[in-house]
Amino acid sequence: MNSDYDVVVVGAGPVGSTIAFYLSKKDLSVCLIDKKRQIGYPLQCAGILSNHIFDLNELPENLILNKVKGAFLHTNNHVLNVEKDYDVAYIIDRIAYDEYLFNRALESGVEFINQKAIDYDLDEGIVFLQNDTQIKSKVIVGCEGYNSVLSNQMGNTQSNFNASQMLVEISKDDISKFRNAKGNNEIYVDTYLREDILPGFLWIIPIGEDLYRIGLFSNESHKKQDLILNDFLNDNFKFVIKEKYKGFIPIFNEKNKLICKRGILIGDAAGQVKPTSGGGLLIAFDACKIASENIFKSIQKDDLNYLKEYQEEFLEKYLKEFKYQFKVHKTLNMLSNDDLDYLFIKLKENDCEELISNYGDMDNQSVLIKEFIKRGLIFKIIPKFLFKKVTNIFGF
Ligand SMILES: Cc1cc2nc3c(=O)[nH]c(=O)nc-3n(C[C@H](O)[C@H](O)[C@H](O)COP(=O)(O)OP(=O)(O)OC[C@H]3O[C@@H](n4cnc5c(N)ncnc54)[C@H](O)[C@@H]3O)c2cc1C
Secondary structure, three states, rough: OOOOOOEEEOOOOOOHHHHHHHHHHHHEEEEEEEEOOOOOOOOOOOOOOEHHHHHHOOOHHHHEEEOEEEEEEEOOOOOOEEOOOOEEEEEOOOOOOHHHHHHHHHHHOEEEEEOEEEEEEOOOOOEEOOOOOEEEEEEEEEOOOOHHHHHOOOOOOOOOEEEEEEEEOOHHHHHHHOOOOOOOOOOEEEEOOOOOOOOOOEEEEEEOOOEEEEEEOOOHHHHHHHHHHHHHHHHHEEEEEEEEEEEEEEEEOHHHHHHHHOOOOOOOOOOOOOOOOOOOHHHHHHHHHHHHHHHHHHHOOOOHHHHHHHHHHHHHHHHHOOOOHHHHHHHHHHOOOHHHHHHHHHHOOOHHHHHHHOOOOOOOOHHHHHHHHHHOOHHHHHHHHHHHHHHHHHHH
């Protein structure tokens, strides 16, 4: 097949830049396209990555703003403290990270075109650009983020949670009071569960001296989320809002295709976001590794069937955990503020802070839930009237 490039990657977010880099390292000719004037802007991320990041991508030390050992978990009236004796997560300068991954791709030989992709011909491998030009390649990789044009063209149904975030100045003392904790506990993050944002949650991420990213994701509109965030801040702190951001968190849909003809989706475009945490980077970086091997094979052997292996391998590795996390969503959706308080009281009474500290994993919640089930704790912590429903959801 005559083509301008082996691969065209649309979207130079962290995922597009990473797959473009991997493919050019395999000596494929790669073109990366993005409509943005400035890569990485505007910020749409809390910037928290679990320590597994180092198994999945490079993360330069100078882009780490904070290292986190644990979390304070809140309901309206209760707080739990969970922690490990090592760093479990890193808080990063996400804009600088996007720029780093983009520059790494360019330095390895990827060509960049600053244009918007408006249409695709998946039979011929053509990307149509807004400036009336077109680019032909053997494989098109869609990394355009949420609401991907390529995904739509594959016939997929995409849906998202709304997400809102603010950069806020708050004193350490105020944060300690909110946690019912003493002393300097900057190295923790906070999560807050309340019924009006379930199955999402609110987060507080420390990024520097008295500076926090405070945000939430939920089914509510951005306007309502803004009100919730403002009320939350007013109720708990003296604060100064420095910046505000809005975004979307895709909801994984197992019926959607990850590949179609010469097209393949990765990252938010593929809905590859953990349902419970809203985290998308680690899983998508892993998907980049899987996809790069299969794209390489399909081009080397001139056989598009190899692309199918990407979808199979990805689902084999992640579908079970996704399904588990959707069951957690279903359970959370049934809870009122009183139920959440009850749950936290029972967790405390049953010494579960230690159990969560030991088994909690921000990427894979199924590990902890299975531990609760194994130890017979699940029925000690959920309100009685929910026993039957939870049994039905989890099937035990
Ligand atoms: C508020 C919020 C907080 C989050 N916090 C975290 C977190 O703490 N940890 C975590 O792991 N994840 C987090 N996420 C999710 C994470 O940010 C995403 O999963 C991640 O950005 C996905 O990267 P991506 O490259 O797939 O898409 P994006 O980062 O969205 O990049 C897509 C790129 O494609 C370009 N593009 C789109 N359409 C076109 C087109 N037609 N033509 C050309 N270019 C196009 C865009 O300009 C953009 O540069 C958060 C998300 C939100 C909204």
